Amino acid sequence: MNSDASLITALVERWRPETSTFHLPFGEVTITLEDVVTLSGLAIDDDPVVVDIPDEEWPVICLRLLGRVPDDLSGGVVRIVWLRDEFDHLSGNASQEVTEQFARAYALSLMGGVLFPDRSGAMVHLQYLLLIEDWQRA
Secondary structure: OOOOHHHHHHHHHEEEEEOOOEEOOOOOEOOEEEEEEHHHHOOOOOOOOOOOOOOHHHHHHHHHHHOOOOOOOEEEEEEHHHHHHHHOOOOOOOOOHHHHHHHHHHHHHHHHHHHHHOOOEEEEEEEHHHHHOOOOOO
C-alpha cells in the first residue's frame, strides 16, 4: 500500500483529540466501526466482550499476566507510561513467560494508546489483558 505524505499531514493537522474527530471544511468526521473493520480486518459479528471483575482482583490479574503491579493501580486502570517504562527492554535470555508478559504489555499499551484510548490518552484498563491472556486463542 502506498502512502500519501501530504494527505497524512493534512489529516494529522485536522485531528482533534478532545472530540476524537477530524475537523474538515465541510464539518466533522470521525472513524466508524466500519472503518476499523476495513482497516484492521477484525470481526465484529461475534458476542460482545463483557468484563465484570471486582477492583480487588485486578492486582492479582495484573501480576499473573504482566509479572508486576504498578504502585498506583486503581480500579483496574494503569498508566501507559508505566507500561512503557517497566517493559522497555527485554533481555535476550528472557524466559517464554517473561517474553509473553512483555508482549502483553506492548499489546496493552497499543490498545490503550491507539486502538481504544480513553479521554486522557494516558490510561488503559486491564480488561484488555484478559483478551490476550492465551496467545493461542487471541
